[in-house]
Amino acid sequence: MAGHIASTRSYYAIFATLLVLTALTVTVATFDLGRFNAVIALSIAMCKATLVALFFMHLRYSVRLTWLVVVAALLWLFLLIGLTMSDQLTRGWLSR
Amino acid sequence: MSDTAATLAHQHQFDDAAQQYSASTLGMWIFLVTEVMFFGGLFTAYVAYRTLYPDTFGHASNYLDLRLGTINTAVLIASSLTMALAIHAAQVGKRTAMITLLLATILLGTTFLGIKAVEYAHKFEAGLVPGAGFTYAGPDAPQAQLFFSLYFGMTGLHAAHMIIGIGILAVLVAQGRRGRFGPEYYTPVELSGLYWHFVDIIWIFLFPLLYLIDRH
Numbered sequence: 001m002a003g004h005i006a007s008t009r010s011y012y013a014i015f016a017t018l019l020v021l022t023a024l025t026v027t028v029a030t031f032d033l034g035r036f037n038a039v040i041a042l043s044i045a046m047c048k049a050t051l052v053a054l055f056f057m058h059l060r061y062s063v064r065l066t067w068l069v070v071v072a073a074l075l076w077l078f079l080l081i082g083l084t085m086s087d088q089l090t091r092g093w094l095s096r
Numbered sequence: 097m098s099d100t101a102a103t104l105a106h107q108h109q110f111d112d113a114a115q116q117y118s119a120s121t122l123g124m125w126i127f128l129v130t131e132v133m134f135f136g137g138l139f140t141a142y143v144a145y146r147t148l149y150p151d152t153f154g155h156a157s158n159y160l161d162l163r164l165g166t167i168n169t170a171v172l173i174a175s176s177l178t179m180a181l182a183i184h185a186a187q188v189g190k191r192t193a194m195i196t197l198l199l200a201t202i203l204l205g206t207t208f209l210g211i212k213a214v215e216y217a218h219k220f221e222a223g224l225v226p227g228a229g230f231t232y233a234g235p236d237a238p239q240a241q242l243f244f245s246l247y248f249g250m251t252g253l254h255a256a257h258m259i260i261g262i263g264i265l266a267v268l269v270a271q272g273r274r275g276r277f278g279p280e281y282y283t284p285v286e287l288s289g290l291y292w293h294f295v296d297i298i299w300i301f302l303f304p305l306l307y308l309i310d311r312h
Contacts, residue, residue, distance in 0.1 A: 008181060011177060011180045011184070015174070018176075022166065022169050022173065029312065030311060037308075037310070038309045042304060045303075048300045049301065052176060052296055052297050052300070056177075056289070056293045057290055058286075062121070063122075065122055066121065069122065070125065070129075072129065073132045076136075077132055080136050081140050084143075084144055085143065
């Protein structure tokens with residue numbers, strides 16, 4: 001079969017890393033860092049999501065076409081959130 | 097065993113089993129992209145309203161149970177591990193291990209839903225469910241109601257995906273017991289794994305957005 005067989009040890013390592021990152025993000029959330037609370041929490045979430053996609057979902061060993069699908073999804077999600085926020089965040093500019 | 101023999105042979109439109117496997121995987125990823133857009137709409141709504149009412153959303157998020165949320169995050173990550181190990185077991189032909197690991201994944205998924213149900217019950221008791229019975233003590237109750245609407249909408253949709261996922265895994269267990277999967281053919285296990293991990297990734301973003309930001 002075409003699927004790549006990763007070692008079980010790598011799965012345990014990813015699992016441990018994900019748990020450490022969860023503990024880290026919960027700990028950081030208890031400190032008041034202003035707007036950096038959101039930045040740090042979402043950065044850690046992106047790291048965790050990347051680890052799950054690359055190793056648990058075998059994206060690391062997938063063909064380029066799969067990568068293209070993933071990049072397209074992220075691009076469209078970025079457009080959805082980015083364009084909405086470009087409206088939301090600039091509405092106050094007119095009344096100034 | 098005729099079941100196994102039938103699945104080993106690739107369908108006539110494919111050159112070989114490897115091509116059939118890549119096509120199946122690609123199809124699953126494309127489905128997951130539609131799921132990204134499905135949840136993406138809710139995430140966009142959350143980010144937009146959170147920007148409009150940052151203080152109220154921050155205050156309202158402190159009503160969520162951080163302890164249970166953290167435990168559930170760990171439970172879901174553990175279920176992703178057992179899912180990944182189940183696929184590995186299928187790849188190397190350990191049928192009993194695969195079934196045990198799939199059952200462990202189902203158990204962890206059910207645990208997640210059980211903890212979620214406890215959280216929901218607390219919200220009902222505290223009158224934090226949007227609707228006629230919404231009794232929010234803090235300021236700006238209408239905006240807080242918006243937060244809890246998004247909380248129930250997003251976690252509810254996520255929970256619905258978990259329930260579907262558990263159903264799919266139960267089918268895999270039944271098929272696995274009949275010897276349907278092995279090193280030569282485990283595509284359904286792999287694709288169900290992709291779905292399960294995707295649902296995990298959704299929670300990885302829901303947890304900080306709903307529970308963590310403004311916790312201090």
